Amino acid sequence: MTQSPATPLPAPKERRRLRESRSLTQADMATRLGVSRATVRSWEAGRSAPRGRMREAYTRLLTADPADARPEMNTPQEDVTPELVGAGRGAGKRRSARVGERPRRNRAEERLAEGWLTEDGHSRLPEPSLTPAQAFDALYAFCAPALVRQAYLLTGRRELARESVERAFQEAWYRWPEVAVDPDPAGWVRATAYEYALSPWHRLRPRYRHPEAPPSGAADRALLDVLLELPPVYRRTLVLYDGVGLGLPETAAETEASTPAAANRVLHAREAVAARLPELSSPQDLHRRLTELASAERLRAAKPRTVRWYGERRAQQWTRAAIAFTVLLIGVTALTLGTAPDHYEAPLAPPETIHGLPPKAAPGPLSSAELKLRARLRAQEMNGPERLIPENR
Template sequence: MTQGSATPLPAPKERRRLREARALTQAELASRLGVSRSTVRSWETGRTTPRGRKLEAYVRLLGVGTTLSDDAVSGRQEGSVPALVGAGAPPPSRENRATENRRASEDRTADGPEPAEHADRVAVDRDRGLPGGEGAWGDADQDSAVREPSLTPAQAFDALYAFAAPALVRQTYLLTGRRELARESVERAFQLAWYRWPEVAVDRDPAGWVRATAYEYALSPWHRLRPRHRHPEAPPAGGSERALLDVLLSLPPVYRRTLLLYDGVGLGLPETAAETEASTPAAANRVLHAREAVAARLPELAHPEDLHRRLTELGSAERLRAAKPRTVRDHGEHRARQWTRAAIAFTVLLIGVTALTLRTAPDHYEAPLSPPETIHGLPPRSAPGPLSAEELVLRAKLRSQTSSGPARLVPDIR
């Protein structure tokens, strides 16, 4: 398709100058046109050319007049500045958004292949299970329409679990020397990953996130208090594997973890230092000291390649298996529900105790009683003593006489 005189298009350099003259960035222009920023960049560099309705909208946003000469359009004459009209077209309305998105996809197909940078980003998105295209990156130049993801969260989690869990169980076994603890650590790490899946899904290295969580749980010192961890497990069957595992477990946990990441997993020194939360020189020193300790007891493993090979063989010899991803997700959700119910019950109990305290607490001030004091100068109070002889005769006389009838005693009031 050739350009018509009704929709003139400036030269590539002139397109960029016109956009900058209107104070528009590539992202803003791409958002108004419904395309990606890489497409606008390819238009301004001359790799591709807009066609159809995108061409008309692009020319209108650049402010190019429809009555320009061919020399002004091609930019061959110096000083030929196209007239600027208006402040640019408004963004598409909500009713026309679906239509504009469909036309954008058609025009993007007609424009030819995207630049290599954009294709690489789409390939990375596809590998990570994210939606393809510009909308997967959350840039300012993405389409306003919501793209459907290629994988559901459960499917993406299952894919990550199938990819990382088997090797991670073997790594954790080399880190702890306990098979059950290795499986438990990996399952707990993936349960936490499923609980925080919105955070893990956008992480640069989801497998590294889960690995760091599993290592932290496996090396927790609180496992020493558990009854089943007070007794050692059965060692590997082979003598060489048993000797290597004993050497690894004799290292300090931080040295063991650094050596496993660098020589076992194969991470670089900066990545190892970042995962172990240490500086790069400190991680290098830990690797050197750990290698020296291993070489002192096993001289045949002095070379790093031999050590890497033996670590791989030791982890693969145990035939450790991880649970199914569906089981891990179900257990994680059940654990989350239990913690939620416990938090609700504790909150209700706290509210009840607070209400009871407010109900039974005194609502006014009572002054405390002053301590007692001894008063001197008063005679002590005497108790009644025994009756005298006269008092005894009088009491007998009173008891012997009747207390009723005409002969009763009547008190004399005179």
């Protein structure tokens, strides 16, 4: 659906300027339109553009007089066009569910009901009176079970899936002041867990050189093999879009790609799955099978207190290592300063050959005449010759 010439859509930079001129934040705009903040950010960055009724409502909200601006109806954004991701999606509201979670509603309504958004669209903790540890435990209990199952779809390894989620939450606890005020703390943890799970350095670890036991069902093994044959970025996009149930702009923003690129990845991933498993050519069937595959394995996450304790212990170890390295560096510097010369010493000149000097005299071998004389002298008496007595005259 195209936009009417009477209400043209402003340029991406102009959209942000118009929003700021009306003293509206991205969260306010997302709440009024019934979309996520990532979607509004994607519109203003030019990675995507609203369509249909959402385009009209977004343009009217930007160009309307600030005094007349009022919340619009929560009209969901149209889904990907059939030419990009297949005709199975349709043009209505998406009804897909998160992997291992309940079916999702309108994103703003769902996050408001879960307690992650206030009435004005700003992010907050589940309860203002909660301590940081209690808020972290609430976030962990809400996200960890589903994230472990999603990480299993990405890696095919149960232990690596649990480790990825635990490392992500440990990083979140280490940066909790930043995560607590993030508009989407669950998305922050999910992106961190996905990055760790898909890291290519795991193949160098000895414990991950051998494959784990595959799922017990033949259909589950076939689907998991197809997923693991996909490139990591295609696998991540497919899990986010068809498994978790994110919208296309949110999927593109989380995978750091443009909306057409994310749609193209979903299309190729679906084609690869349908080529091996024709019964999963429908997006609804693919979503259902992904949910069943993730739920078939008994994947349990650790307790939140254990995750926090390991996170704090790792932070202490890194701190101690940094302190020890600093002390070692200071000691080496002090030793160098103490042993280094404090004045300039000219280097010794290299030796040179001197010509024109007479050779050094030294006794040589005796001749035959000298040898005879020495033998005769040694044979004579030690008294010597007779003394000569002078005559008196």
